[in-house]
Amino acid sequence: MPARLWRAGVTSYTCDLKREGMFVFSASVHRRSLVVTLLAVNFVVIACISALAQSDSLPSWNDGAAKKSITDFVSRVTMQGGADFVPVEQRIATFDNDGTLWCEQPVYFQVAFAFDRVKAMAPQHPEWKTTQPFKAILDKDMKALAASGEKGLLQIVAATHSGMTTDAFSKAVLDWTASAHHPRFNRPYTELVYQPMLELLAYLRANGFKTFVVSGGGVEFMRPWMEKVYGIPPEQVVGSSGVVKFQIGTDGKPSLLKTAKIEFVDDGPGKPVGINRFIGRRPIFAFGNSDGDLQMLQWTAGAEGPRFMGLVHHTDAEREYAYDRQSKIGKLDKALDEAAAKGWAVVDMKRDWKTVFAFEP
Amino acid sequence: MPARLWRAGVTSYTCDLKREGMFVFSASVHRRSLVVTLLAVNFVVIACISALAQSDSLPSWNDGAAKKSITDFVSRVTMQGGADFVPVEQRIATFDNDGTLWCEQPVYFQVAFAFDRVKAMAPQHPEWKTTQPFKAILDKDMKALAASGEKGLLQIVAATHSGMTTDAFSKAVLDWTASAHHPRFNRPYTELVYQPMLELLAYLRANGFKTFVVSGGGVEFMRPWMEKVYGIPPEQVVGSSGVVKFQIGTDGKPSLLKTAKIEFVDDGPGKPVGINRFIGRRPIFAFGNSDGDLQMLQWTAGAEGPRFMGLVHHTDAEREYAYDRQSKIGKLDKALDEAAAKGWAVVDMKRDWKTVFAFEP
Numbered sequence: 001m002p003a004r005l006w007r008a009g010v011t012s013y014t015c016d017l018k019r020e021g022m023f024v025f026s027a028s029v030h031r032r033s034l035v036v037t038l039l040a041v042n043f044v045v046i047a048c049i050s051a052l053a054q055s056d057s058l059p060s061w062n063d064g065a066a067k068k069s070i071t072d073f074v075s076r077v078t079m080q081g082g083a084d085f086v087p088v089e090q091r092i093a094t095f096d097n098d099g100t101l102w103c104e105q106p107v108y109f110q111v112a113f114a115f116d117r118v119k120a121m122a123p124q125h126p127e128w129k130t131t132q133p134f135k136a137i138l139d140k141d142m143k144a145l146a147a148s149g150e151k152g153l154l155q156i157v158a159a160t161h162s163g164m165t166t167d168a169f170s171k172a173v174l175d176w177t178a179s180a181h182h183p184r185f186n187r188p189y190t191e192l193v194y195q196p197m198l199e200l201l202a203y204l205r206a207n208g209f210k211t212f213v214v215s216g217g218g219v220e221f222m223r224p225w226m227e228k229v230y231g232i233p234p235e236q237v238v239g240s241s242g243v244v245k246f247q248i249g250t251d252g253k254p255s256l257l258k259t260a261k262i263e264f265v266d267d268g269p270g271k272p273v274g275i276n277r278f279i280g281r282r283p284i285f286a287f288g289n290s291d292g293d294l295q296m297l298q299w300t301a302g303a304e305g306p307r308f309m310g311l312v313h314h315t316d317a318e319r320e321y322a323y324d325r326q327s328k329i330g331k332l333d334k335a336l337d338e339a340a341a342k343g344w345a346v347v348d349m350k351r352d353w354k355t356v357f358a359f360e361p
Numbered sequence: 362m363p364a365r366l367w368r369a370g371v372t373s374y375t376c377d378l379k380r381e382g383m384f385v386f387s388a389s390v391h392r393r394s395l396v397v398t399l400l401a402v403n404f405v406v407i408a409c410i411s412a413l414a415q416s417d418s419l420p421s422w423n424d425g426a427a428k429k430s431i432t433d434f435v436s437r438v439t440m441q442g443g444a445d446f447v448p449v450e451q452r453i454a455t456f457d458n459d460g461t462l463w464c465e466q467p468v469y470f471q472v473a474f475a476f477d478r479v480k481a482m483a484p485q486h487p488e489w490k491t492t493q494p495f496k497a498i499l500d501k502d503m504k505a506l507a508a509s510g511e512k513g514l515l516q517i518v519a520a521t522h523s524g525m526t527t528d529a530f531s532k533a534v535l536d537w538t539a540s541a542h543h544p545r546f547n548r549p550y551t552e553l554v555y556q557p558m559l560e561l562l563a564y565l566r567a568n569g570f571k572t573f574v575v576s577g578g579g580v581e582f583m584r585p586w587m588e589k590v591y592g593i594p595p596e597q598v599v600g601s602s603g604v605v606k607f608q609i610g611t612d613g614k615p616s617l618l619k620t621a622k623i624e625f626v627d628d629g630p631g632k633p634v635g636i637n638r639f640i641g642r643r644p645i646f647a648f649g650n651s652d653g654d655l656q657m658l659q660w661t662a663g664a665e666g667p668r669f670m671g672l673v674h675h676t677d678a679e680r681e682y683a684y685d686r687q688s689k690i691g692k693l694d695k696a697l698d699e700a701a702a703k704g705w706a707v708v709d710m711k712r713d714w715k716t717v718f719a720f721e722p
Contacts, residue, residue: 234642236596237641272615280581281594295615
């Protein structure tokens with residue numbers, strides 16, 4: 001993972017001036033004046049930015065309308081003195097996670113985590129051997145599991161996501177990302193991230209954007225690994241959450257206890273609400289992949305000034321998955337229509353992405 | 362305000378090398394090698410950091426235990442290779458707002474805002490002329506207002522903080538900060554910010570800290586002006602909030618409607634909960650001034666590694682206000698005892714601050 005992120009970062013940050021045949025600078029250090037040094041530093045920074053604009057920061061994207069719409073937008077909002085220039089502090093970019101930054105098939109990865117947690121926690125819960133829906137997971141009885149429906153799923157999430165401290169939960173998540181494997185690709189789940197989107201995150205940051213995740217996933221499930229995998233720190237991850245209680249133990253140590261009560265669902269109309277609550281500014285750039293992202297895209301689009309709205313369309317059953325209007329997971333129907341009507345960018349995974357996952361041969 | 366912030370920023374960022382008699386560097390720019398330039402840049406950055414460490418970044422603080430505890434802590438956690446070194450991404454600093462960054466007397470400024478809003482909104486609410494608690498405000502009848510108690514206050518807050526879009530509310534806040542004056546100091550409320558704390562915020566940021574506000578105040582009341590006044594962007598402001606609803610108007614434009622339902626109270630045990638929810642990392646540096654900040658300080662203190670916990674003690678009736686254990690606003694009692702027991706820093710405003718407000722003669 002770091003290697004992949006590093007690669008995207010290197011592309012964006014080091015300004016390979018030689019390859020671009022641009023001027024290469026050096027500075028010799030004397031005692032004279034700080035001002036001259038700072039001017040020189042600015043000069044180098046400007047040279048880097050200019051090199052960046054010309055080098056390919058999105059090497060895993062095929063040339064085409066989707067890629068061009070991104071680079072054109074970034075050029076417009078970063079051009080000092082241009083009509084569409086946006087100050088750095090307003091360059092807020094929000095990304096859905098499941099199906100936008102990482103894969104969401106055959107089930108949301110957080111559901112896979114919950115199932116694996118049931119198995120891991122089973123020794124402490126002998127009653128699960130005879131109680132549904134836990135018994136179904138332990139017996140790998142998919143029919144009984146399906147029969148337990150949404151109620152069963154909520155029971156599983158409650159049992160595996162509450163009754164422990166935030167620190168203990170964070171550790172459980174990291175243990176899982178380090179050990180669990182995706183059933184089809186047989187790789188750690190955190191390798192099932194889209195290489196083109198990693199490049200896009202790094203490219204936006206190199207152009208002064210602050211990148212946020214705005215996901216229906218649990219915020220405590222996402223934060224432990226996203227900084228390493230996406231370069232997005234915990235304070236820039238917005239997600240669904242349960243009520244958490246502050247307590248001081250008998251040892252005098254404070255902790256935060258995760259309860260089973262749902263507090264906030266960061267999905268659909270909850271996304272602009274979550275953006276308002278956590279970020280407090282409207283994004284100028286937003287990417288999603290499903291109808292759960294529609295309101296985030298509408299909210300992003302619904303103000304003056306330059307705006308970018310994008311959707312990842314899963315069209316590649318060979319390298320990843322192909323699904324949209326009929327899918328139970330990541331259903332893309334209304335948002336696809338609205339994208340067509342409003343001219344939002346739609347990324348056709350098969351056509352627009354040279355690489356999907358970094359581990360591809 | 363910008364002048365004040367600028368001053369604090371300049372102190373922290375420009376590395377007044379001449380005054381410190383340190384080496385001053387210059388760089389001449391040649392075509393040679395980017396690597397040399399980057400090394401030179403690093404060299405300048407290191408020189409700046411080292412100058413920073415020695416120059417006085419906190420000129421409005423008198424020399425003494427409080428100031429020393431701050432600079433000692435920052436030196437320890439920023440010393441590369443030192444036992445207490447903390448990586449930049451973990452340098453999270455949280456500040457209460459009312460009574461910590463700005464004044465909170467004779468009433469919380471958000472309450473003053475709510476009262477002023479009642480007057481401003483009265484023409485659209487003729488019924489308020491005869492309905493308490495609104496009548497009391499319009500008649501300046503402090504006795505009747507007091508008699509309406511907490512219930513009355515909640516009614517006033519609900520009437521002035523909901524039933525409008527987040528954009529309209531933000532505008533109302535900015536109009537108020539531009540026009541309303543503090544009853545004693547006859548200055549805009551946003552000038553009632555503590556100069557030593559502005560310097561502290563800038564000093565921490567210059568040392569790689571990310572600074573956050575974690576306040577019982579309403580998040581929508583704070584965000585519109587804090588970036589300009591404190592240099593803290595909206596996404597780093599944590600506060601209390603009401604439920605907000607996403608809606609699409611008949612014109613097809615999306616908006617967020619503020620409702621009267623309270624969603625989250627970021628005070629007392631709510632502060633560590635808010636920190637967990639919004640920041641997702643434990644601070645290593647926290648400052649408050651009242652019992653409402655106790656749990657934030659306990660949470661900050663309650664983990665391994667170097668930690669700084671500080672309280673502003675209001676001891677200066679002449680330049681500001683003097684209050685603690687008996688005060689209805691900003692009561693400081695249990696937290697003062699715990700600070701003494703645990704050796705947390707207590708800033709004695711009268712003794713430790715050379716300047717309280719930038720506008721002082």
